[in-house]
Amino acid sequence: MKIHFHGAAGMVTGSCYRVECGNTQFLVDCGMFQGNKSLKQLNYGEFSFIPKKIDFVLVTHAHIDHTGLLPKLVKKGFSGKIYASRPTADLLTFMLPDSARIQETEVEQKNRRGERKGQPALEPIYTSEDAEKTLSLIQGIDQNENIELNDSVQVKFRNAGHVLGSSFLEVVLTEGGATKRIIFSGDLGSKDHPILKDPDLPGETDVLLVESTYGDRVRPEEKKEDRLQRLAAVIRESKKRGGNLIIPAFAVERTQDIMHDIMIVMDRKLIPETQVVVDSPLAINATKVFAKYPDLYDEDATGLMKNKGSIFDHPNFKFTITAAESMALNDKRGIIIMSASGMCDAGRIKHHLKHNLWRRDSTILFVGYQAEGTLGRLLLDGEKIVRIQGQEIRVEARIEEMMGYSGHADQNGLMEWVGSLKDVHDKVFVVHGEEDSRNALAKLIKERKNFSVQIPAMGETYDLLQIVTRESPVPAIAVSRDSFNLYADLSIKLAEFMRREKDEEKRRTFLERILKSV
Numbered sequence: 001m002k003i004h005f006h007g008a009a010g011m012v013t014g015s016c017y018r019v020e021c022g023n024t025q026f027l028v029d030c031g032m033f034q035g036n037k038s039l040k041q042l043n044y045g046e047f048s049f050i051p052k053k054i055d056f057v058l059v060t061h062a063h064i065d066h067t068g069l070l071p072k073l074v075k076k077g078f079s080g081k082i083y084a085s086r087p088t089a090d091l092l093t094f095m096l097p098d099s100a101r102i103q104e105t106e107v108e109q110k111n112r113r114g115e116r117k118g119q120p121a122l123e124p125i126y127t128s129e130d131a132e133k134t135l136s137l138i139q140g141i142d143q144n145e146n147i148e149l150n151d152s153v154q155v156k157f158r159n160a161g162h163v164l165g166s167s168f169l170e171v172v173l174t175e176g177g178a179t180k181r182i183i184f185s186g187d188l189g190s191k192d193h194p195i196l197k198d199p200d201l202p203g204e205t206d207v208l209l210v211e212s213t214y215g216d217r218v219r220p221e222e223k224k225e226d227r228l229q230r231l232a233a234v235i236r237e238s239k240k241r242g243g244n245l246i247i248p249a250f251a252v253e254r255t256q257d258i259m260h261d262i263m264i265v266m267d268r269k270l271i272p273e274t275q276v277v278v279d280s281p282l283a284i285n286a287t288k289v290f291a292k293y294p295d296l297y298d299e300d301a302t303g304l305m306k307n308k309g310s311i312f313d314h315p316n317f318k319f320t321i322t323a324a325e326s327m328a329l330n331d332k333r334g335i336i337i338m339s340a341s342g343m344c345d346a347g348r349i350k351h352h353l354k355h356n357l358w359r360r361d362s363t364i365l366f367v368g369y370q371a372e373g374t375l376g377r378l379l380l381d382g383e384k385i386v387r388i389q390g391q392e393i394r395v396e397a398r399i400e401e402m403m404g405y406s407g408h409a410d411q412n413g414l415m416e417w418v419g420s421l422k423d424v425h426d427k428v429f430v431v432h433g434e435e436d437s438r439n440a441l442a443k444l445i446k447e448r449k450n451f452s453v454q455i456p457a458m459g460e461t462y463d464l465l466q467i468v469t470r471e472s473p474v475p476a477i478a479v480s481r482d483s484f485n486l487y488a489d490l491s492i493k494l495a496e497f498m499r500r501e502k503d504e505e506k507r508r509t510f511l512e513r514i515l516k517s518v
């Protein structure tokens with residue numbers, strides 16, 4: 001009975017754990033690595049297990065960093081069932097094909113550039129066809145039911161309050177005479193999140209895997225009312241400045257959360273009449289799934305439903321589907337544009353940032369986690385010049401951030417959730433966090449709960465019946481700024497230097513010195 005850590009160990013993305021129990025082998029999540037190029041590169045490598053030998057996959061929630069490599073798994077020979085909650089299954093029907101399209105387009109662009117340099121052509125990680133095949137293997141199941149997957153594995157999906165349908169998993173493993181309970185937290189949401197019910201609390205377990213995205217951060221407590229007032233203030237201020245308000249938002253959950261809150265502040269006349277454009281075909285599909293599961297809404301959203309008939313329909317809301325409609329937004333002023341991806345590293349948001357970052361009257365509002373190495377993190381960190389699609393863009397727009405929409409529990413929320421466990425008999429594994437976050441949360445769990453805590457590294461395996469570390473070293477990956485980030489910095493600085501330094505002699509001496517050192 002073993003657990004292997006194939007991702008989200010030392011970083012937030014690429015969630016993938018493999019469990020061996022008797023003759024069964026299964027995965028919990030099969031996520032894509034996101035962030036800098038070194039991390040993304042991991043998506044192209046071979047799996048460090050044999051996909052054909054995996055019997056089934058349990059999926060905690062629909063986010064791509066938990067599901068994005070499922071089509072690769074299928075491409076490489078996996079043909080078992082993929083179990084997910086019903087809303088998760090619905091969300092994946094368009095999220096995985098979308099992810100495939102992104103892979104195909106990215107590789108196409110790379111190959112076009114590579115061809116000119118005489119580099120060999122790359123193959124996409126997976127294609128739309130692989131994604132379609134994957135969808136046929138997904139089986140939606142109900143939360144809160146004990147499901148017997150086979151003689152040795154039983155699972156219960158419970159509400160994790162992170163995105164629609166998100167679950168933490170209570171798994172019971174039986175091998176020979178031994179039984180172990182293991183809980184996979186997936187991603188945990190915070191209380192008072194818009195639309196979603198608060199996360200359920202776990203009981204007791206032998207082994208716990210807990211996420212730690214915000215393991216070292218306590219967010220200032222933002223009550224629902226404060227959140228609404230602050231959103232209204234940002235919208236009013238942006239309207240006064242005259243430019244657009246650009247909100248990079250994950251298509252699933254965050255976009256619907258913001259729509260839900262804008263609906264409330266509009267209704268209360270806290271903001272002037274403003275057009276709100278949701279420029280993300282994915283978000284439109286996700287909104288339909290949200291509309292399908294009103295029984296999962298919290299009290300506020302249920303109340304809003306009763307008053308308005310829907311929480312997403314308003315005459316000022318506009319959804320744009322085609323690229324032409326999206327392009328037409330370039331000339332608009334004074335509107336709100338919500339677009340994905342939430343971390344600004346892909347999708348239509350890049351194009352909106354290119355058209356708005358350099359304008360003094362624009363406002364960019366961040367409402368979600370920005371991983372190290374992403375464009376979103378650079379902007380939040382105050383970079384003055386960024387590169388988008390090969391072009392340098394000067395950042396003149398106002399940058400705002402609201403933490404109240406975070407889909408992740410902060411340190412207090414995580415501790416409250418872990419604290420609700422009566423006991424963890426064997427081991428807590430702290431995963432899904434950058435180094436500082438994992439260390440901080442691990443320390444707190446040890447101090448306050450006296451549980452035995454382990455910080456697993458990528459590629460490690462633990463025997464669940466003995467919990468003895470067995471290293472299988474994989475090279476360490478620069479999770480923050482990798483050489484590609486530094487290369488981008490250098491090229492920006494060089495261009496700046498060429499603009500600033502007018503003396504030809506000085507320019508030549510300086511550049512010759514650099515060239516010599518390369």
Ligand SMILES: [Zn+2]
Nearest residue numbers: 061063162187
């Ligand atoms: Zn997530």
Ligand SMILES: [Zn+2]
Nearest residue numbers: 063065066187
């Ligand atoms: Zn995650």
